[in-house]
Amino acid sequence: MEHSRGRHNPYLVKTAGLFSILAGILSLAFVFYVLVVLGSYGFRVQMTSDSTALMAWVNKHTFAYSILWLHQIIFSILMIPVPFAASQVFKQHQSSRSSALATLSYLLGMVGFILMLISGIIFFASSPISARAFAHGMESARLMYDLFEATAMQLRLFGEIMISLWFLGIGLHLVRKNSIDMFGWYSFVLFLFTVIVAMGKSYNVFNWEPFLAIILAFTYVWLGWLMRQKVSRGL
Numbered sequence: 001m002e003h004s005r006g007r008h009n010p011y012l013v014k015t016a017g018l019f020s021i022l023a024g025i026l027s028l029a030f031v032f033y034v035l036v037v038l039g040s041y042g043f044r045v046q047m048t049s050d051s052t053a054l055m056a057w058v059n060k061h062t063f064a065y066s067i068l069w070l071h072q073i074i075f076s077i078l079m080i081p082v083p084f085a086a087s088q089v090f091k092q093h094q095s096s097r098s099s100a101l102a103t104l105s106y107l108l109g110m111v112g113f114i115l116m117l118i119s120g121i122i123f124f125a126s127s128p129i130s131a132r133a134f135a136h137g138m139e140s141a142r143l144m145y146d147l148f149e150a151t152a153m154q155l156r157l158f159g160e161i162m163i164s165l166w167f168l169g170i171g172l173h174l175v176r177k178n179s180i181d182m183f184g185w186y187s188f189v190l191f192l193f194t195v196i197v198a199m200g201k202s203y204n205v206f207n208w209e210p211f212l213a214i215i216l217a218f219t220y221v222w223l224g225w226l227m228r229q230k231v232s233r234g235l
Contacts, residue, residue: 010231016085020224023078027217030071058131072120083109090173105169112162122152157198164194
């Protein structure tokens with residue numbers, strides 16, 4: 001059987017690591033954009049639970065709001081190749097069974113980012129149209145917006161859970177190699193926290209998603225740095 005080390009592409013891993021770092025920085029910019037830039041236009045996070053107020057605001061600030069979801073689209077595109085590249089680092093010297101689990105985890109990660117991409121596209125395409133229709137007196141536009149918003153939100157939350165499962169797979173690999181690996185144990189905690197936040201948001205119990213977004217942003221930067229370091233050290 002061909003040695004696994006011979007199949008990795010260090011340039012792919014380093015490039016994907018850079019993408020992960022850039023995506024993490026973009027995620028932090030996403031939070032800054034919501035709280036500071038959109039806030040200067042009168043946007044408040046509480047509007048997300050009041051579709052009438054939100055659509056009235058979006059109709060007046062369509063371009064600014066569309067940039068919000070453009071952030072998510074670009075972020076998702078940057079991150080889609082990262083799970084595959086990361087698998088080349090984090091499944092070295094494993095048994096066939098462990099390698100299969102690593103492959104499954106990176107597929108979950110890729111699907112998670114694709115779901116977030118679809119979610120961003122739905123928001124980007126539907127929000128301005130719904131807001132404009134509502135401003136012209138079409139009462140059904142609010143129902144249309146609520147349907148698209150609920151669908152896109154659930155896609156995003158499910159995507160975040162799948163991404164956390166991918167991180168959990170990385171964590172299992174790292175802890176098996178080194179029982180005190182910091183990123184490995186961090187991945188376990190991240191998975192549990194992501195599930196709690198997603199369930200709370202999905203059932204409208206609490207909204208800790210902004211806090212999760214910040215944590216995930218730093219996680220992407222950390223992962224990208226880790227990938228590039230491992231390549232520099234010869235994996």
